Amino acid sequence: GENVEQHPSTLSVQEGDSAVIKCTYSDSASNYFPWYKQELGKRPQLIIDIRSNVGEKKDQRIAVTLNKTAKHFSLHITETQPEDSAVYFCAASRSGYSTLTFGKGTMLLVSP
Amino acid sequence: GAVVSQHPSWVICKSGTSVKIECRSLDFQATTMFWYRQFPKQSLMLMATSNEGSKATYEQGVEKDKFLINHASLTLSTLTVTSAHPEDSSFYICSAQAGTQETQYFGPGTRLLVL
Numbered sequence: 678g679e680n681v682e683q684h685p686s687t688l689s690v691q692e693g694d695s696a697v698i699k700c701t702y703s704d705s706a707s708n709y710f711p712w713y714k715q716e717l718g719k720r721p722q723l724i725i726d727i728r729s730n731v732g733e734k735k736d737q738r739i740a741v742t743l744n745k746t747a748k749h750f751s752l753h754i755t756e757t758q759p760e761d762s763a764v765y766f767c768a769a770s771r772s773g774y775s776t777l778t779f780g781k782g783t784m785l786l787v788s789p
Numbered sequence: 790g791a792v793v794s795q796h797p798s799w800v801i802c803k804s805g806t807s808v809k810i811e812c813r814s815l816d817f818q819a820t821t822m823f824w825y826r827q828f829p830k831q832s833l834m835l836m837a838t839s840n841e842g843s844k845a846t847y848e849q850g851v852e853k854d855k856f857l858i859n860h861a862s863l864t865l866s867t868l869t870v871t872s873a874h875p876e877d878s879s880f881y882i883c884s885a886q887a888g889t890q891e892t893q894y895f896g897p898g899t900r901l902l903v904l
Contacts, residue, residue, distance in 0.1 A: 709891040720882060720895040721833065766832060770891055775821050777893060781832045
């Protein structure tokens, strides 16, 4: 089955800096890669996703890149703000299989 | 759009009792719903996948007789923790998927504490 590795487990940055979280996956057939943000005690919320037919997707301060050959994808947050502090999860799935395989999560702390 | 509700948000019960958690898709029809369990500072662990009108598919190591899942309609799935014990205390989260779309939308979660 699919295995998703996520790094780092914790990430501390100063407000205004950029943050990068990386994930690798094992199943070359995976073609859907969402990123979720989970604040303490709350539900995971989808912040951006990418499909394997594109290499990069951007939404304001958030971007995701995908390297299918290397089987890794990354989340980039620019101009970080304290409200970006949360746990971020990457995930992967493939067409025909509805289940998501999640990474272990990255706790991002943005200090003012 | 794509709102998922979950009820109750938290529950405290005595050991040996059963607890039912409801998951509803409010503004879309969810052909598939998922139940996850999350321990503090850990990732989401998929417990089971349920499709409307059919039996749930349980992940390895999840006891189907202990965690009963019913998906009777396209907007409602329930998880019943039977004969709950303190080790069942956790954060239970459902998610829902519409049609053939891969995106999963999560409910707010239910915090279960078994005394």
